[in-house]
Amino acid sequence: MAAINHQWLSRWFEARGISLWGIADLSVLMGESPSPPYPRGVAFSVAMDKEIMASIKAGPNRSYADEYNRVNLIIDQLGAELSRDIRAIGYNAIHLAASKRTDLEKIAGEFPHKTVATLAGLGWIGKCCQLVTRTDGPWVRLGSVFTDAPLPTGKPVTTSFCGSCSECVKACPAGAITGESWKAGVEREALLDPSKCDHFKKRRFKQFNAGHNCNICGAACPYGLKSLKP
Numbered sequence: 001m002a003a004i005n006h007q008w009l010s011r012w013f014e015a016r017g018i019s020l021w022g023i024a025d026l027s028v029l030m031g032e033s034p035s036p037p038y039p040r041g042v043a044f045s046v047a048m049d050k051e052i053m054a055s056i057k058a059g060p061n062r063s064y065a066d067e068y069n070r071v072n073l074i075i076d077q078l079g080a081e082l083s084r085d086i087r088a089i090g091y092n093a094i095h096l097a098a099s100k101r102t103d104l105e106k107i108a109g110e111f112p113h114k115t116v117a118t119l120a121g122l123g124w125i126g127k128c129c130q131l132v133t134r135t136d137g138p139w140v141r142l143g144s145v146f147t148d149a150p151l152p153t154g155k156p157v158t159t160s161f162c163g164s165c166s167e168c169v170k171a172c173p174a175g176a177i178t179g180e181s182w183k184a185g186v187e188r189e190a191l192l193d194p195s196k197c198d199h200f201k202k203r204r205f206k207q208f209n210a211g212h213n214c215n216i217c218g219a220a221c222p223y224g225l226k227s228l229k230p
């Protein structure tokens with residue numbers, strides 16, 4: 001069997017222009033609900049167009065809906081390609097489809113990309129309940145590939161770096177964000193009222209029936225806004 005290691009993955013992502021990725025140890029979560037299929041998770045992020053993200057402070061528009069679908073397609077293609085390449089080396093691998101709301105009340109996908117991403121060290125869960133990266137804030141979409149390849153794992157992020165910021169809390173027109181800071185193990189409901197968030201999107205922006213939320217909170221995040229600067 002050929003070698004698969006950090007260097008192999010590094011080259012793989014570099015060749016595709018992906019700079020933020022990492023490997024999560026998911027073994028402790030196997031058998032839990034939801035359970036990852038394999039003990040390793042490769043997390044990666046694809047940045048959304050910054051001008052479009054900055055344009056949705058008052059709510060989503062057609063450009064944002066199209067961008068959301070475009071980036072999701074890239075995530076799905078990269079995930080499928082990476083799993084295929086790992087399987088060709090001789091290990092099991094399967095990708096998780098780009099997240100869309102499968103449970104409209106709880107706003108949950110299957111296994112959370114955000115869990116793989118925090119355990120892989122890509123960022124933390126912001127007060128807005130989205131993954132926040134240091135480079136692009138929450139202006140990213142996430143991909144995950146599960147595998148049993150014995151890859152070395154990264155350092156998990158277990159606490160929030162939002163600090164005293166509350167821009168997303170103030171920006172949310174639905175009052176859905178509680179303002180609590182995340183740390184590993186905190187339930188999503190401590191940060192966000194998912195039904196308030198979902199109902200607001202359905203009431204105000206029903207013309208966009210893609211899986212995205214309104215993301216006014218994400219557009220207000222200083223970590224995203226600072227990525228606008230050259």
Ligand code: SF4
Binds near residue numbers: 128171175176192200
């Ligand atoms: S997506 Fe919209 S409704 Fe939901 S928390 Fe963010 S700003 Fe509030």
Ligand code: SF4
Binds near residue numbers: 128129161222223
């Ligand atoms: S706007 Fe501030 S509080 Fe909200 S996620 Fe971004 S850094 Fe955290």
